[in-house]
Amino acid sequence: MLTDESKLIANQSIVLREESDDWAVLFDPETSHVYGLNPISVYIWRCLDGKNTIADIVRKLGEKCKDMPDDAMDYVKQFLSDLVEKGYAGYAV
Amino acid sequence: MKVIKSPRAIDIDITNECNLRCKYCYHFTGPGDVQEDIPTKEWLRFFEELGRCAVMNVCIGGGEPFFRKDLKELIDGVVKNRMRFSLLSNGTLITDEIASYIASTRRCDRIQVSIDGGSPETHDQSRGKGNFHRAVEGINVLLRHQIPVASRVTINRHNVRDLEQIASFLLDDIGLQSFSCNSAGPMGLCRQNREEMELTVEDRQAAMESLLGLNRKYDGRITAQAGPLADAREWRMMEEARREGREQMPDRGFLRGCGGIMNNMAVRADGVMTPCTQMSHIELGRINRDDLIEVWQRHPELTRLRERRAILLSTFEFCKGCVYMPYCTGNCPALAYTSLKDDNHPSPDSCLKRFLEAGGKIPE
Numbered sequence: 001m002l003t004d005e006s007k008l009i010a011n012q013s014i015v016l017r018e019e020s021d022d023w024a025v026l027f028d029p030e031t032s033h034v035y036g037l038n039p040i041s042v043y044i045w046r047c048l049d050g051k052n053t054i055a056d057i058v059r060k061l062g063e064k065c066k067d068m069p070d071d072a073m074d075y076v077k078q079f080l081s082d083l084v085e086k087g088y089a090g091y092a093v
Numbered sequence: 094m095k096v097i098k099s100p101r102a103i104d105i106d107i108t109n110e111c112n113l114r115c116k117y118c119y120h121f122t123g124p125g126d127v128q129e130d131i132p133t134k135e136w137l138r139f140f141e142e143l144g145r146c147a148v149m150n151v152c153i154g155g156g157e158p159f160f161r162k163d164l165k166e167l168i169d170g171v172v173k174n175r176m177r178f179s180l181l182s183n184g185t186l187i188t189d190e191i192a193s194y195i196a197s198t199r200r201c202d203r204i205q206v207s208i209d210g211g212s213p214e215t216h217d218q219s220r221g222k223g224n225f226h227r228a229v230e231g232i233n234v235l236l237r238h239q240i241p242v243a244s245r246v247t248i249n250r251h252n253v254r255d256l257e258q259i260a261s262f263l264l265d266d267i268g269l270q271s272f273s274c275n276s277a278g279p280m281g282l283c284r285q286n287r288e289e290m291e292l293t294v295e296d297r298q299a300a301m302e303s304l305l306g307l308n309r310k311y312d313g314r315i316t317a318q319a320g321p322l323a324d325a326r327e328w329r330m331m332e333e334a335r336r337e338g339r340e341q342m343p344d345r346g347f348l349r350g351c352g353g354i355m356n357n358m359a360v361r362a363d364g365v366m367t368p369c370t371q372m373s374h375i376e377l378g379r380i381n382r383d384d385l386i387e388v389w390q391r392h393p394e395l396t397r398l399r400e401r402r403a404i405l406l407s408t409f410e411f412c413k414g415c416v417y418m419p420y421c422t423g424n425c426p427a428l429a430y431t432s433l434k435d436d437n438h439p440s441p442d443s444c445l446k447r448f449l450e451a452g453g454k455i456p457e
Contacts, residue, residue, distance in 0.1 A: 015175050017147035018098045027149050029175045029200060034149075 002054060002077045002084075007092040009050035014088050016045060026088055035086065040065070041079055050092030054080065094399055099386050100358045102150040103143060104370050107136070107167060109362035111157040113183050115207075116219045116286040117249055117277035120156065125373035126281070127363040133163045135364055137170040139380040144174025146385055150202065154181035154370065156362060165194050172200050180204045181245075184231030185224055189238075196238040205243040206232050208272075209251070211258030218251040219277075219290065232267060244272040248300050248320055249290040256303045264311050271313075274304065275320035278442065280371070280431050292321070294451045301325035301456045319425065319443075325456050328445045331420040332455045341419040348404045348439065350422040354395060358388075368398055371427035372436065401426065401437055411439055415446045 015027040022039035037045060043064065047057045058076055062068050069075075083089040106120070108130050120126055143151065151171050158164060158180050171178045177200045184206035195201050206228055210216030216225035235242045244263050246252070252259065263272045276297075277283050277290040292300065300321035308315045308322065317323040334342055358377075359370045366377040366388055377395060378388045389395065406412045406423055415421070423429070423439035430436040441447060445455070 013175060015147050015149070017101075017149065020095050020097050027147070027175075029149070029172075029177050032177055032202065 002081055004055040004073070005053045006080075007050055007053050008048045008080060008084065008089045009092045010045060010048040011088050011090060016042070018042070028086075028088070035088070044076060044079065045083075048083075048089050094396075096390055096399070097356070098390075099146040100148055100389055101356045102152060103148055104152045104154065104357060104359040105136075106155050106360065106362040106370065107153050107158045107164075108156040108161045110160045111155060111183070112160060112185060113157065113221055113224060114282065115183070115221070117247060117281075117283040117290045119278065119280035119283065119371065121282050122284070123281035123373065125361055125367075125370060127361050127365070127373075129363040130161075131362070131364045133166055135381060136167050139360070139364075140167075140170040140174045140176070142381070142385055143176060148176060151176055151178045152181065153178055157183055157186060159186035159191065164191065168195065168198060168200075172198050176200070177202055181207075182231070183207055183220070183224065184228035187231035187234050189234055192234045192238040192240060196240050201240055203241040203243045204235055205245050205273075206235070207247065208232075208244045208259070208263060209247055209249070211255055211260075211262035215252040215255045215259075219247075219249055229267075236267075242269060244269055246272055246274040247277055248274055248292065249277040250292060250296060251290075253292060253296045253300050256300065256307060260307045260311060260315065264314055271316055273316045273318070274322055275317060276300070278319075278428060278431070280427075294448065294453045297321050297324070297448070298453050298456075305456055324443060324448075327443075328448070328455050331417045331445060334420045335416055339419070345422055346406055346419045348401045348406065348423040348426070348437065350424040350440070350443075351398070351401070351426050354398050358385075358395075368395060369427065371425070372430065374430070398426065398436070404437060406439060409439060411441070411444075412446075417445050421445070 015029065016024055017027050018024045022042060024037045024042045026035040026037060044057055047060065054076060058073050061072065080089065106125060109127055114121060159182055168178060179202040182204055208216060208228055209219050210225060213225035232242055246259055263269050276292055279287065279291065283290050301324065304315060304322040305325055315322060354368050359367045360380055361367060361373055364380045366380060367373045368375050375394050377392045406418050406421055412418050424443035425440050426436035428440040428442045429438045432441050
């Protein structure tokens, strides 16, 4: 279960492929699946270095983006849960 | 014009060598026939660049890729750089050992084996004696190792009346999920064998009707991006639009027949980058010397080919008076170049107006 203090690390076998206009996909060469990312989720993906907590990531997003909604943390956790479920990210130890 | 950051896929001629000389082969004697292979380390270094550029797929052709003794090492390079691969093969050199290795990578999307007949009598006419059995054995080896197998049938004058037998052989006897088809085109070795290999108008007509019927029988398990089946579908759609009196179809009425250059690039066996394997005469740079992304985004020839999509068909004398112009894409620039030495022109080979003028009919 993700908490504000959870630290996640991106699975290094997953490829971040930037397309255009800051959008991207995550490509899993093992399964050939692709997962679309909007510019915000690309930024979040790049923060998954095993050092940033989820709270850190949301704070950094707040500094970077205008008009961040109050429930942004919920959305970020939902996105990250999805990545963990798919095996695209894991818990840093 | 927006261009994605890097190609999604690369088609590579991993070797210029092949154990066959099929009579319609577009490669040999064409501009891709460079009579030079590059060493393993050059390809491996290039695969590292592809990995850095987040290319997802490498389609390995040639020549005959299984001819290369370092094929395992090369595939390792693709896998190590987080990509998937497919192979285009004549099927005759596939051993249990290499198939076992390929299966173990879990990165192979498919191996396409060319089959041109439901029996040796038709297949071997264009591909050489004994090669039907060898190709079928190759397919069986792949299937034993649970590697996805695709098959490509190149329709020519020898097999055009045997399409039903071919379909039954591939889809019923071997049990492939599907096969794709195209036709012998005026490229490479086919230029020396045109009369023997290239379809006449009557042949094309027969092939279109046969394939449409077979595709209905086999529930869509026959695919095509070029050749009689693709033409039949395209031309029926254009005729329907004409009958309905539609002013224009979206994205039609321009030279928009080629979308490949928006997503893919190719590399010849000598390491020269080209827009696609059918346009090997356009040299964009050399691997490991020229930056892939720089070439992809800024090479003037690629830009020119992409801007082709803004050229109205109405600007061509060739298209004057054609009622199908608002529904047409002008088809493949490589075919246009082959016939006319001009890739900024509609392809005469895929022109519905010309087909009808030559006595052809759009299948019902």
